[in-house]
Amino acid sequence: MWRIGKRFSFDASHRLPGLPEGHKCGRLHGHTYTVEVVVEGDSLTGPGFVTDFGDLAPFGQYINDHLDHRHLNDVLGVIAPTSERLAWHLAQWLKDHLADSLGGRLAVVRVSETPSSWAEYVLDLT
Ligand SMILES: Nc1nc2c(c(=O)[nH]1)N=C([C@H](O)[C@H](O)COP(=O)(O)OP(=O)(O)OP(=O)(O)O)CN2
Numbered sequence: 001m002w003r004i005g006k007r008f009s010f011d012a013s014h015r016l017p018g019l020p021e022g023h024k025c026g027r028l029h030g031h032t033y034t035v036e037v038v039v040e041g042d043s044l045t046g047p048g049f050v051t052d053f054g055d056l057a058p059f060g061q062y063i064n065d066h067l068d069h070r071h072l073n074d075v076l077g078v079i080a081p082t083s084e085r086l087a088w089h090l091a092q093w094l095k096d097h098l099a100d101s102l103g104g105r106l107a108v109v110r111v112s113e114t115p116s117s118w119a120e121y122v123l124d125l126t
């Protein structure tokens, strides 16, 4: 099986209510988020692609239009937009909008708020 990935990034603010008093993430702050989408396949098409990286362009457009320079507490409609919840939100968007048009299967959406941390949502489309 092959796996390919494409990385996207955007800047956004959030705050995480519900943390202990004084926790830094309870305050309004921002991140340069990184999102990686992993697509897998058992065969190759065209010149040797699982799926053309360019087929993920609509996902980049969604990020630019709806998440970049936004406040994630407003956009996601959850009280605490953690990396885990953002990964789930993005996985649902990919499932709803791109699953049928990609050459391969959507496998993982991984979100990083900082270079040292990540959360991922593993898709099961079987
Ligand atoms: N499991 C999760 N833990 C935390 C999340 C999250 O989404 N999922 N988010 C935060 C905060 O948003 C915080 O801004 C980022 O946390 P942290 O990695 O601690 O950020 P730092 O840049 O301060 O990391 P250092 O490596 O300590 O410098 C918190 N936890």
Ligand SMILES: [Zn+2]
Pocket: 014, 025, 029, 030, 031, 113
């Ligand atoms: Zn944060």
